[in-house]
Amino acid sequence: MNDRKTLVFDIEKFAVHDGPGIRTVVFLKGCPLRCIWCHNPESQSFEPEQMASADGTSPPETVGRPMTVEEVMASVRRDKAFYDNSGGGLTVSGGEPLAHFAFTRDLLAAAKAEGIHTAVETSGFAPRERIESLLPLVDLWLWDVKAPPSLHEKLVGCPAESILDNLAFIAARGAAIVLRCPLVPNVNDGDEALGHIAHLAESTPGIQRIDIEPYHPLGEGKCRRLGRSEAFSAPFASDADKARWLDALHRLTSRPVHL
Numbered sequence: 001m002n003d004r005k006t007l008v009f010d011i012e013k014f015a016v017h018d019g020p021g022i023r024t025v026v027f028l029k030g031c032p033l034r035c036i037w038c039h040n041p042e043s044q045s046f047e048p049e050q051m052a053s054a055d056g057t058s059p060p061e062t063v064g065r066p067m068t069v070e071e072v073m074a075s076v077r078r079d080k081a082f083y084d085n086s087g088g089g090l091t092v093s094g095g096e097p098l099a100h101f102a103f104t105r106d107l108l109a110a111a112k113a114e115g116i117h118t119a120v121e122t123s124g125f126a127p128r129e130r131i132e133s134l135l136p137l138v139d140l141w142l143w144d145v146k147a148p149p150s151l152h153e154k155l156v157g158c159p160a161e162s163i164l165d166n167l168a169f170i171a172a173r174g175a176a177i178v179l180r181c182p183l184v185p186n187v188n189d190g191d192e193a194l195g196h197i198a199h200l201a202e203s204t205p206g207i208q209r210i211d212i213e214p215y216h217p218l219g220e221g222k223c224r225r226l227g228r229s230e231a232f233s234a235p236f237a238s239d240a241d242k243a244r245w246l247d248a249l250h251r252l253t254s255r256p257v258h259l
């Protein structure tokens with residue numbers, strides 16, 4: 001029996017935005033990156049954290065619960081009938097699932113063994129060997145495109161090159177891929193950024209679609225609740241921002257774009 005545990009900070013049931021059909025999304029706590037706009041700052045640390053309640057009056061909650069693969073699977077398999085009826089399944093997200101490599105591998109293998117569709121949402125920042133060994137276990141890669149190479153290190157905390165190489169690697173091996181693009185007005189949504197997304201979509205085989213994820217400022221309040229002194233702040237993306245993104249991407253690529 002595998003009693004390896006990793007920190008899980010949420011299990012979302014009946015999710016419909018993280019892969020096809022009705023899904024269970026398992027969020028693993030810990031990420032090596034530091035996107036300045038991170039909407040889930042409680043997912044960054046690999047340690048449990050105390051987070052003040054949203055209303056400021058209830059006791060703080062502990063974020064991060066150590067769980068085994070079997071404990072997670074007990075929750076995941078409960079909804080198998082919904083997955084089967086909707087074409088859904090399991091999505092492993094984070095934080096960064098590839099930073100929890102052994103756990104993610106074992107969880108995906110357990111789901112596959114039970115005939116459950118698998119997706120991984122990742123920044124793609126991980127050693128090539130990890131990605132290669134997950135290829136047979138992942139039915140769909142939800143691959144983040146966070147910034148063009150010229151801005152990547154400044155906004156995300158690492159250079160883009162190894163991530164782009166990893167994307168080309170899985171594409172060359174026939175992986176099914178959705179590009180997930182968090183867009184923050186006036187931060188990573190300029191012509192260069194939109195052109196980069198479109199170029200990747202056009203030049204990479206296996207891209208099913210582009211998902212745009214408009215910025216929302218939920219992370220700002222969470223940073224304060226975690227006791228952090230600095231928090232990124234920007235307004236919600238406007239309708240005009242979204243229209244401009246869609247217009248540019250529709251002009252630059254024939255891949256489907258979802259907002």
Ligand code: SF4
Binds near residue numbers: 031034040
């Ligand atoms: S990769 Fe995701 S979890 Fe990690 S810092 Fe960026 S937005 Fe946050």
